[in-house]
Amino acid sequence: MKLQDLIGADDIHLGLEAEDVPSALQAVADRLADGLGVASERIVSALLERERLGSTSVGDSFAIPHCKMPGIKKIAVALARLQTGVDFNSPDGRPSQFLFVVLSPPDQPAAHLQVLSQIARVLKRTDLRKELLNAPDEEAVLAALRQTAEAEGL
Secondary structure, three states: OOOOOOOOOHHHHHHHHOOOOOHHHHHHHHHHHOOOOOOOHHHHHHHHHHHHHHHEEEEEEEEEOOOEOOOOOOOEEEEEEEEEEEEOOOOOOEEEEEEEEEEEEEHHHHHHHHHHHHHHHHHOOOOHHHHHHHHHOOOOOOOHHHHHHOOOOO
């Protein structure tokens, strides 16, 4: 399972408005719910429950909110860039502005970890992080991510 195969232009959401973690997760869940056939409230609840276990922020303005979601059949990944960053309790103290949201079926724990690992790997690249934060549109985000994933063999 390759990261670049899980993300299409429809999975990228730029310019979302949020004041805090719950509203950021709600903004993304609202865009995911219909396609997954799961109520957005269930998505937000599951993501917040995971967030209570420990911050999903990786620093440098990025977070990877993720959870296992009963009722879905395949892994869903969404990318969201917020208008302004929100406090995800980042290790570097900076607000998170770009989110990689990962929802996985409970019966696919290995695939869930594989996707998280691939995201963490591409986010180690400073050039990609800058491109994602400054990309003018969804296509530019997708192109930057695909180019990096391909270079990394993901």
